[in-house]
Amino acid sequence: MSEEIIYQSIMKAEEAEKKAPEVYGVPSGIEGLDELFFTVEVVDGKPQKRPLGGIPSYSVMNITGISDTGKSLMAEQFAVKQASRGEKVLFVTVETPANYVVNSLRARAIAMGFNWDELKDNILLLDAASYHRLRENIPNLLATLAHVYKTYKVKFTVIDSITGLFEQKEMTARTIVRQVYNFLKKWYQTAILVSQKRSGHEELTAEAAGGYAVGHIVDGTIVLAKQIITTSFQSKLYKKPIGELVRLFRIDGCRVSGHDTRTYLMEITETGLVKILKPLSELVKNL
Numbered sequence: 001m002s003e004e005i006i007y008q009s010i011m012k013a014e015e016a017e018k019k020a021p022e023v024y025g026v027p028s029g030i031e032g033l034d035e036l037f038f039t040v041e042v043v044d045g046k047p048q049k050r051p052l053g054g055i056p057s058y059s060v061m062n063i064t065g066i067s068d069t070g071k072s073l074m075a076e077q078f079a080v081k082q083a084s085r086g087e088k089v090l091f092v093t094v095e096t097p098a099n100y101v102v103n104s105l106r107a108r109a110i111a112m113g114f115n116w117d118e119l120k121d122n123i124l125l126l127d128a129a130s131y132h133r134l135r136e137n138i139p140n141l142l143a144t145l146a147h148v149y150k151t152y153k154v155k156f157t158v159i160d161s162i163t164g165l166f167e168q169k170e171m172t173a174r175t176i177v178r179q180v181y182n183f184l185k186k187w188y189q190t191a192i193l194v195s196q197k198r199s200g201h202e203e204l205t206a207e208a209a210g211g212y213a214v215g216h217i218v219d220g221t222i223v224l225a226k227q228i229i230t231t232s233f234q235s236k237l238y239k240k241p242i243g244e245l246v247r248l249f250r251i252d253g254c255r256v257s258g259h260d261t262r263t264y265l266m267e268i269t270e271t272g273l274v275k276i277l278k279p280l281s282e283l284v285k286n287l
């Protein structure tokens with residue numbers, strides 16, 4: 001086999017810059033999250049932090065955590081928020097059939113104070129839970145996505161969950177995540193991928209998330225965790241009795257913008273909305 005020089009892959013920084021998408025904040029619909037991403041700008045000759053006011057545009061973010069940590073709720077809030085801003089969003093559902101997911105999306109919209117009937121036209125669902133020809137066949141999935149992007153001018157994509165695309169095929173996880181990631185980049189999507197964390201080990205890092213693959217490929221990872229209070233120290237820290245649950249949140253890396261690195265207390269409200277509360281470092285100060 002003779003080697004081939006791929007001339008198209010070589011470019012000057014100046015040429016690449018012309019095609020570089022602008023990084024701005026996309027409001028996430030999750031209270032307390034948008035302030036945690038920032039860019040660095042030069043003001044009076046000095047680099048300074050400027051809040052993005054959302055997740056970085058054109059990024060593919062991974063939300064990971066074990067079961068029942070609020071991943072789907074966050075993904076739904078993100079989708080509803082985009083629709084409420086008049087943006088077209090595609091929700092790819094891999095585990096729950098679309099007719100059930102739509103109930104959840106409606107519930108999220110109501111809880112967020114939006115008029116569902118006014119925003120629902122901006123939401124498209126792709127039912128990979130019911131159609132195994134999508135779930136089990138990545139070329140079919142990508143062709144269908146391309147059709148949706150072309151036809152409906154969608155700029156935002158949610159996949160819940162990416163892990164569902166390689167169930168029983170853990171060996172192919174990396175390839176599948178890479179294909180989907182490259183595809184979302186090609187179509188300039190700002191995307192949320194949900195991935196299931198296999199164990200509570202290293203619970204606030206992307207470790208063990210989606211077959212060890214997702215974290216290395218995507219632009220950034222958000223980790224959600226839950227802890228049962230078992231010691232009197234924890235009980236004092238969180239001001240909750242032993243045996244109760246606390247929810248935690250952390251941004252475990254983001255390549256496309258600066259971000260807060262602290263661990264935050266998180267809440268799921270009675271109406272089913274995820275909210276980011278205080279950093280744990282502040283709770284310790286009050287002890």
Ligand SMILES: Nc1ncnc2c1ncn2[C@@H]1O[C@H](COP(=O)(O)OP(=O)(O)OP(=O)(O)O)[C@@H](O)[C@H]1O
Binds near residue numbers: 067068070073270271
């Ligand atoms: N409408 C609601 N009202 C109140 N709490 C809710 C509501 N919906 C979900 N919750 C709470 O939020 C938790 C997290 O839900 P979510 O579906 O987002 O979990 P998940 O991280 O996606 O889990 P999985 O990996 O199993 O899909 C639920 O277990 C429940 O306790």
Ligand SMILES: [Mg+2]
Binds near residue numbers: 071072073
């Ligand atoms: Mg879920």
